[in-house]
Amino acid sequence: MLIIVNGYNSPLYAQDIKEKTVLCQGCHGVSGEGGIGPKLAGQEADKILSDLMGYKNGTKKGPQSSLMSSMVAALKEEDLQEFATFYSGQ
Template identity: 35%
Template structure:
């Protein structure tokens, strides 16, 4: 599969411009189903790009994008976007009942052990607080079903939770 990066895209800022066509010029993605990458942890961004390139994670657009990236490109793009400020998506906090349910789920699944306080993540673990709601919900479902199979531990963990739990968790995290 050919890369859609222009052959002349020499520097990372130029390659990042292509990323902005979906992930947003100011860090706000053009669609709720697309994740925020501005301010995301560099290690996580690198691993996801690598997994798209290897086929361990698939998406029609991202798999093609990653094909033309070298390891150095992926590392540089991850670092570039991690240094950007996390955008304000203007998402509303979850209502009290939803937040309470989500907090129970997060406590029982021990989410903060990896995603840390405030669900900001670190290194290879993504920030999930204030992430796009629809992206979060689709990701939780894809992880639970095994469709997103680049983290088997998360797949097994999410199997314990219902779709209503996923909805509550996505609403809560998006509103943080």
């Protein structure tokens, strides 16, 4: 699938984010179709980003949010933005 992210639509860029999503695949599926974690594919990028920021700063809480807060702790906002754009385009 061609991914157009803020004008970055080169296959190289797509591969790069695909490599990063290996981090998330085990729980959210290869294309964000869901698994242990909720389905991310097709959610609004803004909503995904605000969820991720919420896990990072502790304002989003769910029954299993500890899984996510440890996940995003080491990631920068720019990384979270990339994930949000990727999954919203799936």
